[in-house]
Amino acid sequence: MNRREFLKRSMVVVAGMxxxxxxxxxxxxxxxxxxxxxxxxxxxxxxxxCVGCGFCVKACKxxxxxxxxxxxxxxxxxxxxxxxxxxxxxxxxxxxxxxxxTKKIEVGEGKFREVKDExxxxxxxxxxxCNQCENPPCVQVCPVGATYATADGVVLVDRKWCIGCxxxxxxxxxxxxxxxxxxxxxxxxxxxxxRITKGMKSACVDACPFGARQIGNLRxxxxxxxxxxxxxxxxxxxxxxxxxxxxxxxGLSKEVR
Amino acid sequence: xxxxxxxxxxxLFVYPNEYIYWTIQIVMYPFLTGLVxxxxxxxxxxxxxxxxxxxxxARFSLVFSFALLPCAPMPLLLHLQQPQRNLNVLMTPHxxxxxxxxxxxxxxxxxxxxxxLWFVYRGYFVTTARELRLxxxxxxxxxxxxxxxxxxxxxxxxxxxHALEQDERAxxxxxxxxxxxxxxxxxxxxxxxxxxxxxxxxxxxxxxxxFICSAVVSGIAxxxxxxxxxxxxxxxxxxxxxxxxxxxxxxGELGGVETQVVTMTSRYLIMFLILAITLELLDLIxxxxxxxxxxxxxxxxxxxxxxxxxxxxxxxLGNLVPFILFLMPGLTVRRAVVGTVLVLFGxxxxxxxxxxxxxxFSASFAGFMHYHMPIWPHDMETFKEGLxxxxxxxxxxxxxxxLLSRIFPIFDLKEPH
Numbered sequence: 001m002n003r004r005e006f007l008k009r010s011m012v013v014v015a016g017m018x019x020x021x022x023x024x025x026x027x028x029x030x031x032x033x034x035x036x037x038x039x040x041x042x043x044x045x046x047x048x049x050c051v052g053c054g055f056c057v058k059a060c061k062x063x064x065x066x067x068x069x070x071x072x073x074x075x076x077x078x079x080x081x082x083x084x085x086x087x088x089x090x091x092x093x094x095x096x097x098x099x100x101x102t103k104k105i106e107v108g109e110g111k112f113r114e115v116k117d118e119x120x121x122x123x124x125x126x127x128x129x130c131n132q133c134e135n136p137p138c139v140q141v142c143p144v145g146a147t148y149a150t151a152d153g154v155v156l157v158d159r160k161w162c163i164g165c166x167x168x169x170x171x172x173x174x175x176x177x178x179x180x181x182x183x184x185x186x187x188x189x190x191x192x193x194x195r196i197t198k199g200m201k202s203a204c205v206d207a208c209p210f211g212a213r214q215i216g217n218l219r220x221x222x223x224x225x226x227x228x229x230x231x232x233x234x235x236x237x238x239x240x241x242x243x244x245x246x247x248x249x250x251g252l253s254k255e256v257r
Numbered sequence: 258x259x260x261x262x263x264x265x266x267x268x269l270f271v272y273p274n275e276y277i278y279w280t281i282q283i284v285m286y287p288f289l290t291g292l293v294x295x296x297x298x299x300x301x302x303x304x305x306x307x308x309x310x311x312x313x314x315a316r317f318s319l320v321f322s323f324a325l326l327p328c329a330p331m332p333l334l335l336h337l338q339q340p341q342r343n344l345n346v347l348m349t350p351h352x353x354x355x356x357x358x359x360x361x362x363x364x365x366x367x368x369x370x371x372x373x374l375w376f377v378y379r380g381y382f383v384t385t386a387r388e389l390r391l392x393x394x395x396x397x398x399x400x401x402x403x404x405x406x407x408x409x410x411x412x413x414x415x416x417x418x419h420a421l422e423q424d425e426r427a428x429x430x431x432x433x434x435x436x437x438x439x440x441x442x443x444x445x446x447x448x449x450x451x452x453x454x455x456x457x458x459x460x461x462x463x464x465x466x467x468f469i470c471s472a473v474v475s476g477i478a479x480x481x482x483x484x485x486x487x488x489x490x491x492x493x494x495x496x497x498x499x500x501x502x503x504x505x506x507x508x509g510e511l512g513g514v515e516t517q518v519v520t521m522t523s524r525y526l527i528m529f530l531i532l533a534i535t536l537e538l539l540d541l542i543x544x545x546x547x548x549x550x551x552x553x554x555x556x557x558x559x560x561x562x563x564x565x566x567x568x569x570x571x572x573x574l575g576n577l578v579p580f581i582l583f584l585m586p587g588l589t590v591r592r593a594v595v596g597t598v599l600v601l602f603g604x605x606x607x608x609x610x611x612x613x614x615x616x617x618f619s620a621s622f623a624g625f626m627h628y629h630m631p632i633w634p635h636d637m638e639t640f641k642e643g644l645x646x647x648x649x650x651x652x653x654x655x656x657x658x659x660l661l662s663r664i665f666p667i668f669d670l671k672e673p674h
Contacts (some may be wrong), residue, residue: 075272090270090621163340169278
């Protein structure tokens with residue numbers, strides 16, 4: 001073999017090795033267990049029923065092993081206080097893990113503000129969680145495909161493959177993503193996928209004493225959640241981003257961010 | 258400790274999971290990538306467009322671009338939470354992601370620069386290796402260099418006039434191909450930010466173009482600065498050696514910085530600076546004029562929270578002052594040095610204001626976050642994402658440049674023909 005031939009052949013070998021494994025489509029999550037066309041998970045939040053007790057947040061942290069003291073959470077509850085002069089105050093101290101125990105509203109780390117009862121126009125609570133978007137920006141931006149959407153409509157993170165670049169955190173308009181303090185990988189709510197695939201309800205749904213949180217199957221017309229979504233006036237968050245969220249709200253107010 | 262908690266201060270309503278996740282290292286990333294691309298574009302001005310007056314700085318900036326190249330992905334690696342998995346990006350690239358192609362674009366560009374460098378220096382390698390081979394009593398370092406050059410030649414020992422001409426042609430082609438690739442490399446660093454629809458400040462199609470223009474500005478500025486500094490250092494070293502051994506050529510004979518090279522190069526710098534500022538201002542005016550939903554919070558960040566770092570440090574000190582310095586008649590080398598330092602600072606501040614400024618407000622549009630850069634590190638994380646991590650990343654290219662200049666001489670290159 002002369003040098004020219006050698007170079008030629010080695011270039012072929014290098015080019016062959018450069019074909020990424022992803023191009024070969026070895027594993028397609030859609031072909032795995034999740035691919036049931038009759039299943040599409042959706043979440044229904046009734047903001048009228050939420051009292052801000054924070055049981056859902058507590059249950060989620062314990063169920064999904066997000067360190068209890070860490071200032072991040074897969075789900076949280078926001079408190080809105082709309083004043084008569086139009087000012088809106090929002091807070092969610094410790095993600096509302098311990099509920100809202102004081103009337104004072106947190107306005108930054110360690111600082112609180114008091115609002116007199118007579119100044120308040122309305123006040124309410126809004127639970128938040130991952131919207132399991134139909135067009136999820138976090139899946140789009142993940143450079144390694146560690147975040148992926150299953151066919152039944154839940155977005156999952158592969159902790160073994162995530163490189164921890166934080167691009168998905170930046171890409172999410174809802175701010176639901178964070179780095180897991182122990183695993184050092186991207187983390188977020190997955191509707192308790194390990195539970196719902198076994199016929200159970202997600203931890204926050206089970207923990208809610210007022211039925212403000214419900215989970216259901218959009219493809220099943222007899223599902224109580226689906227019935228509400230189909231027949232009542234429900235809202236979604238940040239529609240303008242085109243992410244098509246699958247968490248629906250009853251009693252959504254224009255002040256909700 | 259949570260990632261981000263050590264340096265983020267929250268104000269008003271911020272979603273519980275929001276922190277400043279992209280810190281100084283992500284500021285360094287587009288800054289260094291920009292320097293690579295800019296230095297390469299400068300060297301191409303001579304090779305492709307035949308601006309012969311830039312001949313000296315062209316070779317210089319090519320070597321510099323090569324030295325900067327391996328440092329560009331370093332900040333990315335340092336900020337990863339799982340850096341040992343970085344190869345996953347090449348193994349399972351997910352092509353809907355703007356970063357997924359980074360490895361591929363980067364390696365392509367690296368190969369172009371490396372091969373161009375090889376063609377530029379091949380003749381020199383051959384002649385030097387041959388000379389050293391004939392030398393009767395070589396020192397250890399000379400033997401090492403001889404071996405290294407013999408390997409680097411890769412069997413192409415032909416230094417006939419024809420062969421060298423072909424080398425030159427190859428350089429020209431590579432430089433021409435390199436320009437779009439360099440622009441792509443950096444434009445797409447801008448795309449990484451510009452395509453994040455969740456971030457109101459980043460979300461603009463102008464981002465890649467703004468990034469390219471400021472990249473060229475910063476690359477040229479750094480080349481001028483380093484050129485002047487190396488020339489001055491060289492003069493000092495020669496003067497010192499000449500005192501020891503008067504038989505060597507005197508510093509006067511060798512000459513120092515060529516004012517003409519500096520003025521000529523700064524003219525190109527000004528050109529790209531105008532382009533960069535125009536686009537940035539266009540972006541700002543456009544946002545204010547269209548005033549979409551996010552404008553309220555953007556305005557309070559741009560004109561309020563970040564006023565000093567945007568208007569005083571970036572536009573004022575980093576753009577306007579050097580602009581005046583360069584355009585005043587009778588440009589001296591000293592003035593050019595001050596100008597380039599300020600330009601570099603301005604481009605750095607632009608990266609800072611994009612990356613940190615983009616995270617200064619919550620996605621709730623109802624609160625703010627402030628990044629307090631860790632100065633004295635107390636653990637690995639605060640080192641990586643703080644001042645010393647950035648300084649480390651920023652100083653490696655210079656060490657590499659020095660090392661490379663031992664192999665690829667930048668000044669005393671004997672013309673093989």
